[in-house]
Amino acid sequence: MARLLTSEGIRHAVYLNEEWHHIDDPFAPVPTFLGPVTSAGKATLLAPTCPAVIVGIGHNDGNHPLPIQPWLKSVHTVASPNDVIEPPRRVGSVNVEGELAVVIGKSAVDLTAENALDHVLGYTIANDVTNATQAVIDERLFQAKSGTHYTPLGPWIETDIEDPGNLGIDVTVNGRAEARSGTFNLISGVVESLVHVTKWMVLEPGDVVMTGAPGTIVEVRPGDTVAITIDGIGTLVNAVA
Amino acid sequence: MARLLTSEGIRHAVYLNEEWHHIDDPFAPVPTFLGPVTSAGKATLLAPTCPAVIVGIGHNDGNHPLPIQPWLKSVHTVASPNDVIEPPRRVGSVNVEGELAVVIGKSAVDLTAENALDHVLGYTIANDVTNATQAVIDERLFQAKSGTHYTPLGPWIETDIEDPGNLGIDVTVNGRAEARSGTFNLISGVVESLVHVTKWMVLEPGDVVMTGAPGTIVEVRPGDTVAITIDGIGTLVNAVA
Numbered sequence: 001m002a003r004l005l006t007s008e009g010i011r012h013a014v015y016l017n018e019e020w021h022h023i024d025d026p027f028a029p030v031p032t033f034l035g036p037v038t039s040a041g042k043a044t045l046l047a048p049t050c051p052a053v054i055v056g057i058g059h060n061d062g063n064h065p066l067p068i069q070p071w072l073k074s075v076h077t078v079a080s081p082n083d084v085i086e087p088p089r090r091v092g093s094v095n096v097e098g099e100l101a102v103v104i105g106k107s108a109v110d111l112t113a114e115n116a117l118d119h120v121l122g123y124t125i126a127n128d129v130t131n132a133t134q135a136v137i138d139e140r141l142f143q144a145k146s147g148t149h150y151t152p153l154g155p156w157i158e159t160d161i162e163d164p165g166n167l168g169i170d171v172t173v174n175g176r177a178e179a180r181s182g183t184f185n186l187i188s189g190v191v192e193s194l195v196h197v198t199k200w201m202v203l204e205p206g207d208v209v210m211t212g213a214p215g216t217i218v219e220v221r222p223g224d225t226v227a228i229t230i231d232g233i234g235t236l237v238n239a240v241a
Numbered sequence: 242m243a244r245l246l247t248s249e250g251i252r253h254a255v256y257l258n259e260e261w262h263h264i265d266d267p268f269a270p271v272p273t274f275l276g277p278v279t280s281a282g283k284a285t286l287l288a289p290t291c292p293a294v295i296v297g298i299g300h301n302d303g304n305h306p307l308p309i310q311p312w313l314k315s316v317h318t319v320a321s322p323n324d325v326i327e328p329p330r331r332v333g334s335v336n337v338e339g340e341l342a343v344v345i346g347k348s349a350v351d352l353t354a355e356n357a358l359d360h361v362l363g364y365t366i367a368n369d370v371t372n373a374t375q376a377v378i379d380e381r382l383f384q385a386k387s388g389t390h391y392t393p394l395g396p397w398i399e400t401d402i403e404d405p406g407n408l409g410i411d412v413t414v415n416g417r418a419e420a421r422s423g424t425f426n427l428i429s430g431v432v433e434s435l436v437h438v439t440k441w442m443v444l445e446p447g448d449v450v451m452t453g454a455p456g457t458i459v460e461v462r463p464g465d466t467v468a469i470t471i472d473g474i475g476t477l478v479n480a481v482a
Contacts, residue, residue, distance in 0.1 A: 052293075053315050058381070070383040072313040074294050076443045088441075134441075140299070140381055142311040146442030200329075200375075201387030202317045 001026055001122060002156040005044040006036075013038065015156070026157075027105055027121065027205040046080040047153040048124050049103050051208040054078070054151060055201075056128060056141075057193050060186050060212030068188045068212070070197050071141055073128070079149035079238065085129050086148040086241045087222075092133025094240070098171040098216035098228035100164060100183050101126035101208050102190055103157050108203040116194040119203070122159035125228050125236040126210045127152040132219070152238045153208065161232055164190045168231040169216050175225075178218040182231070185214035242267055242363060243397040246285040247277075254279065256397070267398075268346055268362065268446040287321040288394040289365050290344050292449040295319070295392060296442075297369060297382075298434050301427050301453030309429045309453070311438050312382055314369070320390035320479065326370050327389040327482045328463075333374025335481070339412040339457035339469035341405060341424050342367035342449050343431055344398050349444040357435040360444070363400035366469050366477040367451045368393040373460070393479045394449065402473055405431040409472040410457050416466075419459040423472070426455035 004011050004020055013020035014031055020038040023031040026049075054077075058069035079085070087094045105121030128151065135144035161167070164183060171179040183189070188196070193211055197203065220226060220240050229235040245252050245261055254261035255272055261279040264272040267290075295318075299310035320326070328335045346362030369392065376385035402408070405424060412420040424430070429437070434452055438444065461467060461481050470476040 053317060055383075069379070069381055071381040072315060072383070074313060074442050076294060076445060138310070140310055140312040142296075142313070143441040148443065200384040201315050202389065204317060 001048065001159055002043070003046040003048050004038055005046055006038060008036070010046065011036070015040070045155045047078050048155070048157045049153065049206045049208060051075055051078070051206050052204055053207045055197055055207070055209045057188065057210065057212040060188050060193070061214055062185065062187050066187060068193060068196060073151060074146050077146060077148070077150040079152040081152065081154040081236055082238065083149045083152060084239050084241050085150065085152070087131065088147060091131045093131070093219055095130045095132045095217050095219050096171065096226045096228070097128040097130060097213035098169045098179065098230070099126045099128050099210045099213050100167060100169065100230060101153060101210050102164070102194065104203045104207040104209070105205055107205065108194065108198045111194050111198040113191050113195060116191045119194070120190070121205070122157040123161050123164055123233060124153055124157050125155070125230050125233055126208065127226065127228055127236060127238060128210050128213065149238070152236055154236050155234050158233045167233070169214065170229045171216050171218050172227045173218060173220060173224050179216045181215040183211065183214065186212055242289065242400055243284065244287040244289050245279055246287055247279060249277070251287065252277070256281070286396045288319050289396070289398045290394065290447045290449060292316055292319070292447050293445055294448045296438055296448070296450045298429065298451065298453040301429050301434070302455055303426065303428050307428060309434060309437060314392060315387050318387060318389070318391040320393040322393065322395040322477055323479065324390045324393060325480050325482050326391065326393070328372065329388060332372045334372070334460055336371045336373045336458050336460050337412065337467045337469070338369040338371060338454035339410045339420065340367045340369050340451045340454050341408060341410070341471060342394060342451050343405070343435065345444045345446055345448040345450070347446060349435065349439045352435050352439040354432050354436060357432045360435070361431070362446070363398040364402050364405055364474060365394055365398050366396070366471050366474055367449065368467065368469055368477060368479060369451050369454065390479070393477055395477050396475050399474045408474070410455065411470045412457050412459050413468045414459060414461060414465050420457045422456040424452065424455065427453055
């Protein structure tokens with residue numbers, strides 16, 4: 001499922017037979033097809049969701065004791081595939097973080113291990129861009145995580161993943177492999193993270209939970225091009241200004 | 242300026258001669274009047290803005306060294322006047338915090354002391370409800386600040402405040418005065434806070450910056466009714482479930 005920029009405006013669409021078929025409400029139990037189709041080669045892909053809330057799952061990489069530590073990221077940071085990440089000048093080190101992102105499909109409160117995945121629409125890729133130097137002095141991550149285009153999402157939402165806990169994640173910079181890991185290295189899986197988050201906060205359709213970086217943090221420099229690939233989803237590419 | 246629930250749906254309105262005059266875009270330089278009017282006594286007031294981002298200004302009460310420490314609160318916590326605050330069971334102590342809230346009127350990036358107030362639509366009252374016991378164990382404030390109806394806003398946006406740094410704030414619980422202070426006790430004023438926040442993060446029209454609690458934190462118990470009054474704005478009333 002994707003969000004496309006078309007000559008008629010922004011449209012949600014599902015992928016069938018190498019074409020994007022425009023649909024009405026992406027959260028409907030069954031999509032209503034609107035008729036128009038965009039061929040895969042001609043589609044301009046936008047961030048596949050417009051979350052009201054973006055939750056990051058901190059301390060989920062095995063280097064910290066449990067429990068995980070959720071935090072919030074500004075929705076103004078959301079960027080589309082190929083948008084250029086814009087670090088402020090004199091910000092210090094900037095990292096990219098390749099992460100599996102959960103897209104919520106149904107209002108979620110007090111989820112249980114049994115029903116958590118029923119509230120997931122699907123999965124996409126998040127690049128949780130971070131001002132690493134600022135994170136050291138800002139424990140609440142405000143000045144570390146709030147920059148322009150600091151949360152690329154995409155290229156689409158994969159709705160057919162059975163086991164989100166066993167997906168490889170690769171990060172390349174300028175075509176060179178810089179990190180290789182996967183969601184199997186996260187301490188708290190998708191189900192556990194959703195149960196924890198919704199114990200404290202409601203999640204609504206379209207909201208995003210970034211599951212944490214399992215050794216997929218890479219420092220970048222001006223002009224770099226970053227590609228994050230997650231098995232079974234695809235590749236998210238963004239340059240750094 | 243207010244947001245009203247009317248029989249025709251939700252409407253923005255401005256107050257003139259004891260009536261709410263419905264308007265189109267609340268962020269337009271000059272409001273366009275739609276014609277209909279709601280008398281003050283019959284108006285159902287909603288939270289006066291639907292922010293995409295809510296920023297809290299932490300460490301702004303004189304008990305911490307500068308700099309201030311901004312953080313983000315889920316927009317799903319926004320509540321209207323008279324909505325009931327719903328703490329989770331077994332959450333420990335719950336505090337209300339009476340705060341001046343800035344409502345942004347124009348996109349704001351890298352504001353300066355000279356232009357910051359030009360980007361303000363006006364001011365309202367925020368009740369920054371907090372699970373105090375959880376805040377001790379959750380430095381990023383996720384499980385402390387994310388509950389249902391944990392951010393009452395209202396009753397309206399006052400657009401005619403000249404000096405936001407000199408407003409008294411009173412908090413009463415069940416009619417009894419529990420705290421009396423004012424924005425004059427904040428270390429970082431509205432201008433300084435907006436300059437700091439927009440150095441790191443863009444703010445958009447409708448976004449809310451809660452300026453911090455200058456000694457206006459009061460513990461509440463189930464069934465309490467909380468009233469926060471800010472001079473020159475009004476009174477925001479919410480009960481605790």
